[in-house]
Amino acid sequence: MKPKSKKILRVLFILIVFLGLNVEGFISQSNYEFSGNESWFGTSAARTLFFNETTAYNFIETQLSFGPRVPGTLSHIECADWIREELVDITDNIMTHNFTIQKYSEPSYHCQNILGKINPAKENIVIFGAHWDSRNVAEKDTENQSSPIPGANDGGSGVAVLLELARVLYAYKDELDCQVWFLFIDAEDQGYSRGMYGLEGWYWAEGSLAFVNEIDNYYNSSVEIFECFILLDMVGGSNLQFIKESRSDEALHDSIFDEGVKLGYYEAFPSRPKVMAITDDHVAFDAFGISVIDLIIDFVEGDWTYHHTHSDDLSNIDIESLLITGLTMESFMKTYYTLNQNKDWRNTDLPTSVYLSIAVSSLFLVGLLVYLILKKKLKPKSTS
Numbered sequence: 001m002k003p004k005s006k007k008i009l010r011v012l013f014i015l016i017v018f019l020g021l022n023v024e025g026f027i028s029q030s031n032y033e034f035s036g037n038e039s040w041f042g043t044s045a046a047r048t049l050f051f052n053e054t055t056a057y058n059f060i061e062t063q064l065s066f067g068p069r070v071p072g073t074l075s076h077i078e079c080a081d082w083i084r085e086e087l088v089d090i091t092d093n094i095m096t097h098n099f100t101i102q103k104y105s106e107p108s109y110h111c112q113n114i115l116g117k118i119n120p121a122k123e124n125i126v127i128f129g130a131h132w133d134s135r136n137v138a139e140k141d142t143e144n145q146s147s148p149i150p151g152a153n154d155g156g157s158g159v160a161v162l163l164e165l166a167r168v169l170y171a172y173k174d175e176l177d178c179q180v181w182f183l184f185i186d187a188e189d190q191g192y193s194r195g196m197y198g199l200e201g202w203y204w205a206e207g208s209l210a211f212v213n214e215i216d217n218y219y220n221s222s223v224e225i226f227e228c229f230i231l232l233d234m235v236g237g238s239n240l241q242f243i244k245e246s247r248s249d250e251a252l253h254d255s256i257f258d259e260g261v262k263l264g265y266y267e268a269f270p271s272r273p274k275v276m277a278i279t280d281d282h283v284a285f286d287a288f289g290i291s292v293i294d295l296i297i298d299f300v301e302g303d304w305t306y307h308h309t310h311s312d313d314l315s316n317i318d319i320e321s322l323l324i325t326g327l328t329m330e331s332f333m334k335t336y337y338t339l340n341q342n343k344d345w346r347n348t349d350l351p352t353s354v355y356l357s358i359a360v361s362s363l364f365l366v367g368l369l370v371y372l373i374l375k376k377k378l379k380p381k382s383t384s
Contacts, residue, residue, distance in 0.1 A: 049330050049331060049334075050168045050171070051323065051329075051330050052164060052168075053319045053322045053323035054319065055164050055167070056161055056164040056236075056319075056322040056323075056326060057160070057319050057322060059086075059159065059160035059164065060152055060156040060160045060236065060314065060317060061314060062082065063079060063082075063132075063151075063152075063155075063159060064150050064151075064156060066078045066079045066082070068134050068136070068148035068149065068150070068151065069132060070136045070148050070190075070198075070199075071101070071109040071110070071111050071186065071187060071190070071199065072107070072109045072110075072199075076133065080112055080114060080132075080186075083114050083132065083163075083184050084114060086163050087114070087116040087166065090116070090163070090166045091116030091117055091118055091170060091182065092117055092118055092119065093115075093117040093120050094117075095117070096114055096115070097112065097114075097115065097210070097211050097214065097217075097218070098110065098112050099112070099207075099211075099214075101199075101202065103200060103201030103202060104201055106199070106200050106201055109199070111187045111206075112186055113183060113184065113185050113186050113207050113208075113211045114132070114183075114184040114186075115181060115182070115183050115184075115218060116182040117179060117180070117181055118166065118169060118170055118179065118180040118182075119173050119176055119179045119180060120179055121179075122177070122179035123223055123224050123225060124177075124178040124179065124224075124225050125178065125179045125180075125181055125219065125225065125226050125227060126178050126179070126180050126228055126230070126333070126337060127180075127181040127183055127226065127228070127229040127230065127285070127290075128165065128180070128181065128182050128183065128232065128329070129162075129182075129184075129185055129208070129229060129232070129281055129285075130155075130158025130161070130183075130184060130233065131155055131184075131185045131187075131205075131207065131233065132155060132159045132185065132186060133151075133155060133186050133187055133188055133189055133190070134148060134150065134151025134154070134155045134156070134189060135149050135154065135155075135189040135190065136148045136190055136198040136199055137149075137198055137308075138308055138309050139193050139194040139196040140193075140194065140307060140308040140309050141310050141311075143310070145196065146196075149308060149309060149310055149312050150310065150313040151312055152236070152313050152314050152316065153234050153236045153237045153304070153306070153312050153316065154189065154307060154312055155188075155189060156236070156317075157232070157234060157235045157236030157237070157317065157322065158231075158233050158234070158235060159184060160236065160322065161232055161235055161326050161329070162184065162232065164326055165182070165326055165329055165330060166180075166182045168330055169333060175338050176333070176337055176339075177337055177339050177341075178227060178337045179224070180333075180337075183211070185205075185211065185281050186207040187202070187206040187210070188204065188205050188206070188207055188208065189204070190202040190204075190206070191203050191204030191205075193308065204279045205279060205281045205283060207281070208281035208282075208284040208285065209283075211284070212287070212288050215288065226291075228252055228290065228292065228293070228345075229282060229285040229286075229290045229291070230252075230256070230292075230295065230329070231280060231281050231282040231292065231293065231294045231295060232295050232329075233280055233281075233295070234296055234297050234299060234304070234307070235295060235296075235297075235321060235322070235325040236317045236318065236321050236322050236325075237297065237304035237306070237316060237317065237318060238304060238316065239267075239302075239303035239304060240267070240318065240320075240321040240324055240325070241267055241268055241297060241298070241302065242257075242268060242269060242270075242295055242296065242297060243273050243274045243276050243278075243296060243298050244273040244274065244275045245276060245277070245280075245282070245293070245294035245296060246275055246276065246277040246278075247277070247286050247292065247294070248282070248292060248293040249291040249292060249293060251291075251345055251347075252291050252293045253293050255335075255336070255345035256293060256295070256329075256332055257273075259328050259332045262331070263328060263331060268321075268324050268325075268328075269328070274298055276298060278294055278296055280294050280296065281294075282294045332345075
């Protein structure tokens, strides 16, 4: 083979490999960017996402201004009243589920789950949930372990995203083909860890279990159907990366992660997430028979290291993580629960990441095939 032919062959092969390495980002962009006259809903609304991360961040700041939201405290009561006030203009109905928890000879605590509904006349129900209480101890800290934590991420971030998401979805509720519940769950974070209870004798996720035990009081089982329960927990820390919680519905998990990937959030929604079993508020809904997902980070060995410490404060909230979570939730709703979409996450295509992997692999194979063919054609004939 002549030196010039070899050089051309090498350049061609390098170009093909380069295209293969960059096709993933190209395809991802093409999945999300549309011309200005295209519509997501098929009506007058443009394909635009409206979630505002600054508003969500301010909601965390407000929660922390009350102090620790521990059952039995004034801060707890004040925060509950504030959540209800915020829901007045962004939901159609507001309901409070009151319950008490009393363990052994310990005092009785009044707790409350707060429910805001959008489109209550619709039959199919999508539930977004987050716990709003904060932990009464800091067992993972090296100082003041018996004092309550701020709970900016663990508690505050989920509430913040739910409130902002409610505002966004309420603005175009007529385009939604489902009922949406925003459930703010009390008494989640007082269980036993490292030799300490949050509140003596309490289990984890007491509030969600209490709510599910009385869920028939909040919907008409003869006509209304639960689509799914989406739990947001610790979604506002830096280096956001969600795990795959083992009880989460496979199709629901893939559909939500796919929305995140299509928006370009590869690190937050990895193609091979760590699998963990977490005792959280989704467990009771799963036991009830509802498809669930727990969108949560690895708070044991992950990069966000402030779980159940006094450093779970505003300084360790990343506003970009709030944006990632909020936009992905809004995108999920627009993809699967808006008029004229006719899409069902239970019967969806393969995740985008799978198609990207196939595309990249195909390009490499084509490049290799072209290289071998050209190499054979350009090989000089032997002379005898």
